[in-house]
Amino acid sequence: MVKKYVLYGKVVTIILCIGLFFATLLRLLYPLYSKKHYYPKDSFRFPKDIIRPTPTDAPIHIPILMYHYVEYVKDKGDRIRIGLNIPRNIFEEQIKTLVEASYSAIFMNDVADALDGKVTLPQKPVVLTFDDGYGDFYTDVFPILKKYNIKAVNYVISEVLGKKNYMTREQVQEIDKSGLVEVASHTTSHVNLKLVPLSVARKEIFQSKIDLEELVGHTVFNFAYPYGAFTASVAGYVKEAQYRTAVTVLPGTWHHEQDRYYLERIRPGYNTGNTLLKLLEKEDKK
Ligand SMILES: [Zn+2]
Numbered sequence: 001m002v003k004k005y006v007l008y009g010k011v012v013t014i015i016l017c018i019g020l021f022f023a024t025l026l027r028l029l030y031p032l033y034s035k036k037h038y039y040p041k042d043s044f045r046f047p048k049d050i051i052r053p054t055p056t057d058a059p060i061h062i063p064i065l066m067y068h069y070v071e072y073v074k075d076k077g078d079r080i081r082i083g084l085n086i087p088r089n090i091f092e093e094q095i096k097t098l099v100e101a102s103y104s105a106i107f108m109n110d111v112a113d114a115l116d117g118k119v120t121l122p123q124k125p126v127v128l129t130f131d132d133g134y135g136d137f138y139t140d141v142f143p144i145l146k147k148y149n150i151k152a153v154n155y156v157i158s159e160v161l162g163k164k165n166y167m168t169r170e171q172v173q174e175i176d177k178s179g180l181v182e183v184a185s186h187t188t189s190h191v192n193l194k195l196v197p198l199s200v201a202r203k204e205i206f207q208s209k210i211d212l213e214e215l216v217g218h219t220v221f222n223f224a225y226p227y228g229a230f231t232a233s234v235a236g237y238v239k240e241a242q243y244r245t246a247v248t249v250l251p252g253t254w255h256h257e258q259d260r261y262y263l264e265r266i267r268p269g270y271n272t273g274n275t276l277l278k279l280l281e282k283e284d285k286k
Contacts, residue, residue, distance in 0.1 A: 038083065040192065043228035043249050050232045052258060059254040060114055062106075063280040064127040064247060066265040067091075070140045086270065088140045093272040095148050098126055101277055105151040107182040108222035112244035115257045126280065128152040129247060129265065131186060131224055133161065138171040145180045155186035155224035155247075158211040169215055176216040184222040185209050185243070194229040205237045222246070235261040253280065 046052075068084035070091045086094075098105070104122035111127060113119040130137050133156035145152055154175065160166045167175075175181040187193070187204040188211065196204070205223070212220045221244045225234070228249030238246045238261050245260045252264030271279055 039227055039249060040194075040229060042194075044251075046250060046262070047231050050235065050262070055256040055258055057257050059256050060121070061254055062111055062114070062121070062125045062127060063253045064108075064111070064129055064263060064265040065268045066247075066249065067128065067130045067141075067268070068132060069134055070130075070136055086268070088144070090270050090272060091141065092144050094268055094276055095144060095150055097272050097276050099148055099150070103280075107151055108153050108184060108245050108247070109182060111255070111263070112221065112260065115245070115255065115260050117257075129224070130154045132190070133157055133167050133172065133186070135165055135167050135171075138167050138175065142175055142178075142181070146178070149180070151180050151182070153182045153184055153222070155184045155222075156212060157186045157188065157190045157226075158208040158215075159188045160190070161215075172212075172215060182222070183212060183216050183220060184224065185212055185220055186224045187226055190226045192227050192229045193225060193234045194231055198233055201234050202237045205234070205243075206241045209241055209243065225249075230262065 067086060070086050070088055101124070103124045103126045105128055106121065106125050108127060108129070110119065110121065110125070114121045114125075128150070130141065130152060133154055137154055141152065144150075154172075156167070156172060161172060162168045172183055176183045185205075185208040188208045189204065191200065191204055193201040193204065209220050209223075223238050223241075223243040223246040225246060225248055230238075230246070230248065235246065243261075245263055247263045247265055250262065250264045251266055253266060255263055266279060268276060268279065
């Protein structure tokens, strides 16, 4: 009888150990999986349902840099955050590189003006775009922007303001008033606009504009697709809502007027100095 219980005990222990082994394995592997899949694969392919005629205008060269987090990530298990992060000192080095190479940081509104043919841009324009409106933009990026008197654009998700990791409503008002930051829209709740019903996509695009305009007290002109996901219908809503431009995660630095709702960006990564400058200039004219 006792032997039987000892045997049961052993079997249960073995089952628990196997369970624990797989749970640990899953916990270790999941962040790698989720990091790999933060952007759906098709975010890096131009949607097939959009037809682009051969452009007739001369392309404009404007590197639009894409940032997410700028901070020191304490949780080494947070692979998504680490993958999207650039440490503050590297970001400052990148700003120094741009300043020393005589780049002028401009807003997306200036890009829109240039695409409209309304203005001539400075000789070496660059746009620093930050997605998602994270709290570290206010604590880590904004002080550096002020220090170097550099402009940036923040694509804010209107319904998450004040939540953990995100800027508060007051902080968004403050960066907007500073004249150094253009507040732009990144939907109301960061849905994948390709996967939700069209009525939801439309509401996310229209409502975020209304909410942000109420917050900052003036028109919000520009938009970024969450996960870089868009279709012809989605881009159509962005136009209908009277945004002037929309950025994607497709790579590139040369822009045509007809691409104003699918502008390409580049990721600066950890590059500084000449490697960063080469990255901004490497692409051929379209
Ligand atoms: Zn985003």
